[in-house]
Amino acid sequence: MVFTYIRNMEELLQQIEAIKAEIAATVANTPDAVEQYRIKYLGTKGLVKQIMGEMKNVPNEQKKEFGQILNAFKIVAEEKMIQLQEALGESDEQGGAKFDFTLPGDPVAVGTRHPLNLVRNQMVSIFKRLGFAVAEGPEVEDDWHNFGAMNLPEDHPARDMQDTFYVQAASENNAAWLLRTHTSSVQARVMETQKPPIRVICPGRVYRNETISARAHCFFHQVEGLYIDENVSFADLKQTLYFFVQEMFGKDVKVRFRPSYFPFTEPSAEMDISCQICAGNGCNICKHTGWVEILGSGMVHPKVLENFGIDPEKYTGFAFGMGVERIAQLKYQVNDLRLYSQNDLRFLEQFKSV
Numbered sequence: 001m002v003f004t005y006i007r008n009m010e011e012l013l014q015q016i017e018a019i020k021a022e023i024a025a026t027v028a029n030t031p032d033a034v035e036q037y038r039i040k041y042l043g044t045k046g047l048v049k050q051i052m053g054e055m056k057n058v059p060n061e062q063k064k065e066f067g068q069i070l071n072a073f074k075i076v077a078e079e080k081m082i083q084l085q086e087a088l089g090e091s092d093e094q095g096g097a098k099f100d101f102t103l104p105g106d107p108v109a110v111g112t113r114h115p116l117n118l119v120r121n122q123m124v125s126i127f128k129r130l131g132f133a134v135a136e137g138p139e140v141e142d143d144w145h146n147f148g149a150m151n152l153p154e155d156h157p158a159r160d161m162q163d164t165f166y167v168q169a170a171s172e173n174n175a176a177w178l179l180r181t182h183t184s185s186v187q188a189r190v191m192e193t194q195k196p197p198i199r200v201i202c203p204g205r206v207y208r209n210e211t212i213s214a215r216a217h218c219f220f221h222q223v224e225g226l227y228i229d230e231n232v233s234f235a236d237l238k239q240t241l242y243f244f245v246q247e248m249f250g251k252d253v254k255v256r257f258r259p260s261y262f263p264f265t266e267p268s269a270e271m272d273i274s275c276q277i278c279a280g281n282g283c284n285i286c287k288h289t290g291w292v293e294i295l296g297s298g299m300v301h302p303k304v305l306e307n308f309g310i311d312p313e314k315y316t317g318f319a320f321g322m323g324v325e326r327i328a329q330l331k332y333q334v335n336d337l338r339l340y341s342q343n344d345l346r347f348l349e350q351f352k353s354v
């Protein structure tokens with residue numbers, strides 16, 4: 001008899017411990033789940049009642065001890081119920097936990113600006129200080145805005161299929177559509193809609209059908225500029241660009257202009273600056289000349305002005321265009337154009353502190 005009692009009591013104790021563990025592990029974050037819990041443990045046919053019912057089988061001399069154990073068990077079940085109800089009260093209707101706004105935030109990994117954006121922003125800010133406004137336009141352009149309006153004759157080499165990505169070839173009824181080869185196309189759009197005085201810069205991505213290498217890519221970025229007003233002279237062009245390079249590279253930079261040719265400017269000039277890599281002593285970047293070309297420029301061709309109904313007798317203007325990659329190369333000594341578009345974090349993260 002005694003043996004049986006003890007075994008039964010031990011089983012009962014084990015059962016209570018098991019139920020207590022189950023209670024502790026119960027998760028109930030919807031009103032339904034809490035009600036399920038109540039029915040299972042505290043309901044009229046619930047486990048607590050059942051276990052309490054075992055009291056009658058406990059021998060008298062053990063009743064006091066067991067009474068305490070059973071009471072403690074009941075309290076555990078009831079306290080869990082209160083806990084679940086409280087938690088529910090603090091959560092929203094869907095049962096999700098409310099957001100605690102006092103918790104410290106998770107750190108957010110901040111990325112870095114792309115070097116080309118950094119340089120573009122610097123370039124834009126310099127020209128803004130001179131009163132230039134920013135103009136943007138589409139990357140897919142029609143033939144007129146990219147070439148025709150810019151006085152590029154039909155047989156000009158820049159129109160060659162080798163250089164330009166055509167989206168749609170010209171047909172009898174339709175002009176060609178292409179990926180713009182320069183942001184002069186944006187200047188065309190500005191002249192189309194605005195009257196002089198015009199003073200804009202056109203930053204943006206351009207496309208050319210080049211074989212990709214360290215020195216050439218099928219897309220790159222430009223900042224072009226256009227200034228049209230009465231009495232704008234070549235001296236204004238030179239002074240504007242000189243100011244730009246001094247701001248960009250420092251007061252010690254030297255410049256030189258070389259005569260050049262662009263269909264949309266006359267006269268035209270390319271501008272070189274003293275090599276920023278070797279300080280003019282000669283290196284690979286400047287091909288040991290001490291000078292690097294950074295931009296094309298010139299006085300806006302009268303034909304271009306006429307194309308937009310601007311009287312070339314009354315107005316003159318200058319225009320210039322340069323590659324952001326080239327400026328970035330000189331500023332940060334990036335010697336392979338492909339690095340800009342490979343998304344290699346080891347490269348990009350170097351510009352964190354710039």
Ligand code: PHE
Pocket residue numbers: 181182183184224262265296297298319320321322
């Ligand atoms: N559009 C020329 C280019 O892409 C640059 C340029 C702009 C030259 C304006 C002269 C004047 O190469």
